[in-house]
Amino acid sequence: MTDILFAIGIDGGGTGTRAVLADRQGRELAQGRGGPSGLGLGIERAWASIGVACADAFTQAGFALDWSRCVLGCGLAGVNNASWLAAFRAQAPLDVLVVESDAYTTVVGAHGGAPGLIVALGTGSIAAALDPAGACRIAGGFGFPSGDEASGAWLGLRALAHVQQALDGRVARDALADALLAEIGAADRDTLVEWSCDANQTAYARLAPILFAHRAHPYAAALIAQAGDEIGKMIDALDPQRTLPVALCGGLADALAPAVPARHAGRLRAPLEDSAHGALRLALRYASGVRI
Template sequence: MNRRQAWYLVGVDGGGSGTRLRVASADGTVLACASAGPSALMLGSDVAWRAIGDAAAQAFAQLGEPVDWTHCVLGCGLAGVNQPQWRAAFSEAAPPLLRLAVESDAYTTLLGAHRGAPGVVVALGTGSIGAVLDARRQFRVAGGYGFPSGDEASGAWLGLRAIVHAQRALDGRTVLDDFARALLARADVRARDALVSWCTRATQSRYAALAPTVLAHADHPFAARLLAEAGRNIDAMVAALDAGENLPVALCGGLALPMAKYVRAEVRARLVPPAGDSADGALQLASMAAAQSSSVPR
């Protein structure tokens, strides 16, 4: 390793669509960033470590160094950590490290958004989840039960419900209007049988791809009802996590900005922009692990 840097903090945000990794010096200064394929734990620990290794190799190449895990404190925020067997398999497959800290991506999103201070986040992307770090430093979540039964107000949740309008329009149960045509065009179907086939094969990601169409037709009565319901679901997550309404709230993810207008005024007044993202939170996790470890050089 570079003699000017005895050890590194490495933060990983690992999900089902990709992995983001950041390398920082001991004081938290970010030195390099990289990305790779998915590392969600439901894909298996081998897949997760391969993606993390690929991203680490890219990042350390930017520093002109090979990856040497024995000089790294690694903090990971990973999808699937709530499954004990997946978490155990991931930890057991770890390379030799100075220290490894593994938490959910919801937790690292929370750390990143509020710089480790108490607060609430609602992450709104393909899926959704709410999380809080309260004044007693207790971490809790709300929602996040997964597609199709949960993940309210997410892209997939919106798309799954929006396609119903296109179904009814094709049957003549409602008007084949611009919103229905836009949904069908996004799904690249024109007839009933094709839409039936699309629905039987549609994944969470494919439904989430319809969310921009819903937002683009926000004034349509069907879309407006969906978006209003999504706002109420966000409100409910915030209320469950912070009944006293004392903590700042950050909406995170690709749908955060467009969905902010649909939450109730009291929640909207508490909204703050996220200070950082899940990869930033993973670096904070690594830093906390380093401070608690006697094996990390001082």
């Protein structure tokens, strides 16, 4: 492993990709960003986005990207699908690659590798707990549209029902419906149906901020409260004894923190690091000869 000069941590999901670049001693050099890299959006697209994020980080650090001198740690949405993971590994541009779920890298980063629990709330959602023996257990994360409760996509999909009913008069046309229609770019039933036919999880997740901006609206308030209940159920499933510290992570963490049930509010902690830094920890362990 003496030829490894750089370690890279990747956090890849349905909205975007973040890369953290460090030297072999773990000194952070730069960060980069790219497009979505969740495996459910396509393997070629995932690698393209990771490549953009890594190139961005290397450019900011003043180095040329040379995959042969890198160890790459990835925390990605979709790696639990064995065929997607195999295809992702087969298309890798480098030999030294560590791939885990984004849930695993998130819990490693959030608690610095110590025991703890996270609920990751972004385009998708998942909860993970790392126990004192190092075992990781998962709740939720079954994917859009049937799962990923309390995620941006989950909220956005349910927000669409209000728009549909406002358009045909089942509920009053109001500021929430108008704001959602403006974000969608639809003006009537036909254009809304056209958007719905093409929309993926990323498109639905873009509607979630509209709900939070109108959180006093009864429909938005009810959805946000339901999301809080779903977060509570995931925490209960992984830590029924209520002994582990809990960190909410991801782009919706701050917005949904007030909705977390009171029984868990006292254990909430700010994450120490993010998923990209958790993935960097895995890359550095590999570079130091500690196999994952």
